Amino acid sequence: MDRNASFQGFADAHQHRLLRLAYLLTGDVHLAEDLLQSVLVRMYGRWSKLRHVDRPEAYARRTMVNQHISWRRRRATGEVSIANPPERAHSPEDSTVLRVVLHQALMRLTPKQRVVLVLRFYEDRTERDVADLLGCSVGTVKSQTHHALARLRALARLRALARLRALAPELAPRLPRPGRPGSHQGGPPMTWLGDELSRIADDMPRRDLGVRAIEAYHRRRRNVIAMAAAAVVVVVVLGGTAAIKLRPEAARPVAPPERAVIDVGVADTVEAAPLYVALNKGYFAAEGLRVRPVLSHLAGAVHAAETGEFDLAQTDYVATFVARQQDRSVRIVGGLYRAHPGSMALVVKAGSGIESVADLKGGKVAVPHLRGLSSLSVAALLKRGGLKMEDVALVESPYHNVVKGLDAGLAATLLAEPYLTTSVREKSVRVLRPALTGEFEGLPTAGWMAGDDWIRDNPRTLEAFKRALAKAHRLIAADPAQAVQALPSSTKFAARDLDGLALGSYSADLDVKGLQRLADLARKYSILKKGLDVRDVIG
Incomplete structure (x- = not known):
């Protein structure tokens, strides 16, 4: 063998x-x-x-x-x-x-x-x-x-x-x-x-890592050989130029960002904590940027980024996928968050007689965005419960309004952290089903987007923004308490109300494979009208 x-x-x-x-x-x-x-x-x-x-x-x-x-x-x-x-x-x-x-x-x-x-x-x-x-x-x-x-x-x-x-x-x-x-x-x-x-x-899915390990080993060897060859070339070139005297010249200053002040659209959920960590630690200021967070509803973020109302905006990825298929001029420019499987759930009013997803037939279900991750997760839950999207009426409403809506005719609503834990703790809602399990588990759920024109005209500003955020992400990886301490700023909830949240993980890197799986699920559940190569959406 x-x-x-x-x-x-x-x-x-x-x-x-x-x-x-x-x-x-x-x-x-x-x-x-x-x-x-x-x-x-x-x-x-x-x-x-x-x-x-x-x-x-x-x-x-x-x-x-x-x-x-x-x-x-x-x-x-x-x-x-x-x-x-x-x-x-x-x-x-x-x-x-x-x-x-x-x-x-x-x-x-x-x-x-x-x-x-x-x-x-x-x-x-x-x-x-x-x-x-x-x-x-x-x-x-x-x-x-x-x-x-x-x-x-x-x-x-x-x-x-x-x-x-x-x-x-x-x-x-x-x-x-x-x-x-x-x-x-x-x-x-x-x-x-x-x-x-x-x-x-048991929550760990099966993976085939043997072939990937073999490929990674050979790729690493090729890289080592290439680097060794490059080192030889550098030594030869330096040796040939060592006798040449160069006139002293002052180091060229690094060009500042094109924009000194940027407005960034964020949702009042847990995803944007790294932005506030970077603000609090002075990371943006060190890059020559003044960042102004602006609370925004998920449903309006695409329009705000496309028109320049926001320089950058938080996205749930699916909303950006849909926008690109509609020929909207926005792209994904950075990663942010991967949700905890228990951090988003379909809930009903406490004391409701609804016991299963099948009981929602004919009722109204609220989501923060009709063409985003929330509607995709509801579509998957309905299918598992034996229903179709046509069996319920989806209504669009921001998180801070939907709990009250359960008293005004809504059968169920989708909630994310911190609204999920705080509402359950107040005994105003009951969890019907967690939303990000099964085929959605482990997928990236939030990132950053910007308009095509803005990306083209402000490359240094974008890189400065990403460098500052990368520092915040590294700090959070080493000390997760930093994200928790930033939540009162990012969510506008009091610190005493934020204990015990189901937090996911924060990552500035774009998981292209994970994004592709998310896009494929959006096509599977008809949120996207056709297949999508996510590489075409990344700016």
């Missing part, structure tokens, strides 16, 4: 189990893929030797665990999927709430604490096994386990009983509580924790 076939066979046999482990360690689908793929690339480079060892998967696990602990790209908070909760005799929200609580608390542990708990209770390894894997003493493993469980209990209580009990207060007496080390609700010690970790790992 040749090298490629042998390696692919190994990857096919073990990659999903390793991916599940990576997901528990990172808390994020994409970071889990990145972590495992980096390990597979390294293994492929050494496969001529590794293929002959007894258990190459053990090498993969050890390398992945150690790389995770030292990986600077890891995120302190993860995205928690609540897709496809297991069927239960009572409300399916019961196990969903518990899984969300545990996953969010798990992601608040230190990387080493998280590794120890996952290896001990998910992979059911002995303390000696974990010590050997981490290269430490058994005493260190015991200490890490003790402190990790204590912190997990405290975090779970705070998050579960402050926020997630509000989602389903009638279930509160039935929710299991993480107990003391060695305790369990009627079963073997800590079996409960292992079971719940396994359910969290």
Whole structure:
């Protein structure tokens, strides 16, 4: 068997189990893929030797665990999927709430604490096994386990009983509580924790990373060879010009942005937090920019960006896709946010008799934008519930109006954070179905757009804006509390009302593959009239 076939066979046999482990360690689908793929690339480079060892998967696990602990790209908070909760005799929200609580608390542990708990209770390894894997003493493993469980209990209580009990207060007496080390609700010690970790790992979709790892390895080798050749050329050129005396010349100043002041349209949701972090930290000022955030309804953002009312504007991507198919002059210029699966939901009035999506037939459903991500997610929910878009009447209304609309004839409305958690906590609404699960899980959900003319006329301004935001995103990645502290500015909610939000992840990079999947879903559910290549929409 040749090298490629042998390696692919190994990857096919073990990659999903390793991916599940990576997901528990990172808390994020994409970071889990990145972590495992980096390990597979390294293994492929050494496969001529590794293929002959007894258990190459053990090498993969050890390398992945150690790389995770030292990986600077890891995120302190993860995205928690609540897709496809297991069927239960009572409300399916019961196990969903518990899984969300545990996953969010798990992601608040230190990387080493998280590794120890996952290896001990998910992979059911002995303390000696974990010590050997981490290269430490058994005493260190015991200490890490003790402190990790204590912190997990405290975090779970705070998050579960402050926020997630509000989602389903009638279930509160039935929710299991993480107990003391060695305790369990009627079963073997800590079996409960292992079971719940396994359910969290179920949220990791299957991926084929073997072929991608092989391609990445060869691409990296080609790049190294090309760089080495370029270095030789540089040395030769420099050697030939070393004797030439150049007249001293002052460094050319960097040209300032074309615009010193820009107006940026933002929604009153959690997505725009990096903009306010950049403002508060002076990152825009350092680039010679004065940025003025302007609260805007999602439905009007395309027009405002196209006409120049806004220099840049927040977009949910789908709205920009639709606009381009309508020959509107706007393009996507930057990434911003990837939603938590529980951060958007279809809700009904508390006390409503509506128990399923099928019960919405003939009713009115409110969304913030009729041709955006919100209407796309509703279309998918309706199809899963056996309905078509024609079976309900979609009405357009901004988030701050729709809760009142439930008292004025609306059957349901789509809510995003922070409106979702605050409304549930106030017991004015009840979650009917989470919106960004299943095929929508892990997709990018918010970015920045600008008009074609503005992009052409203001390249330095755009680059300065993106550089400042990139600094804010890096700061948030290192310290997620920075985003939380900015939320009162970005949402206009009081800080006391923002505890326990289901936050996603912030990224300035454009995920082209994710955007293409989003565009394909928009075509699948007839939000787009025809297929779209998202590369044509990126400016």
